[in-house]
Amino acid sequence: MNATFRRGWISLALALVAVAPLLHADPLADRKAEIEMAFDQYVAAKTEDQRTAVIDFLQHFDRPLVASALIDHIIASRTGEEATAYNKLVEGLNPDGCQALLDRLSIETDAIPKGKLIVALRHCQSPGAISALAASLDDTRPVPFAAHTSHPRRVCDLAYDELFLKLRNEPRYGLDTSSQMKGIILEKTPATERYALIAKLKQSLAPTVSGSPNSSGT
Secondary structure, eight states: OOHHHHHHHHHHHHHHHHHHHHHOSOHHHHHHHHHHHHHHHHHHOOSHHHHHHHHHHHTTSOHHHHHHHHHHHHHHOOSHHHHHHTHHHHHHTTTHHHHHHHHHHTTOOSHHHHHHHHHHGGGOOSHHHHHHHHTTTTOOOBOOTTOSSSSOOBHHHHHHHHHHHHHTTSGGGOOOOSTTOTTOOOTTSOHHHHHHHHHHHHHHHTTTOOSOTTOSOO
16 A cells, blocks of 8 residues: 555544544444444455554554454464464554453463454563463363364463564573574474473473463553
8 A cells, every 4th residue: 555545544533533423322332433444454465565554543543442453453463374363453553462361361261362352462561461372271161262173272272372472582491592493392292392492491491480370462
């Protein structure tokens, strides 16, 4: 999307936001509808420019309201690709996006939504994110969402993989820094190896992880 088209799209969107309260009886409902349409545009976007334009548009709304709607969309995602697509949107709405994820993850009890929220923490770099992921390393429930085999990754496997990506450049954890990322957990990784990898990381994390899963910092 070229710059002229992008500016025109944003101007039109802002104009709609400006007049919506004058046209409808419930401004809050209108704002929520605008946000929902923006999320649909984001998922349908084909280029980085289009996604960036949506993020810029959403900056004009109440951030907690946007973050709350974002969590609902992440949990309602129908495919792995759709769920992962929201990662950059979380980053673009930081710190509100990351904090909303941490808040919801701390109370989520179902395995599949929990797995989606864990993956959505991809761009959240903070002690709070590390603590939340570490707290999920004991959850062995499978997350069959978007699985390609009969051996889906579990909540703990997803949490381990996100920790692997966040911590692998820190020597004290002994994680592979190469492009091969040896030690990442895949669906084909045997159960015994999964347990061993998680146990080793938990031991390395023990002296450093403190505070509650949703402790401050996003």
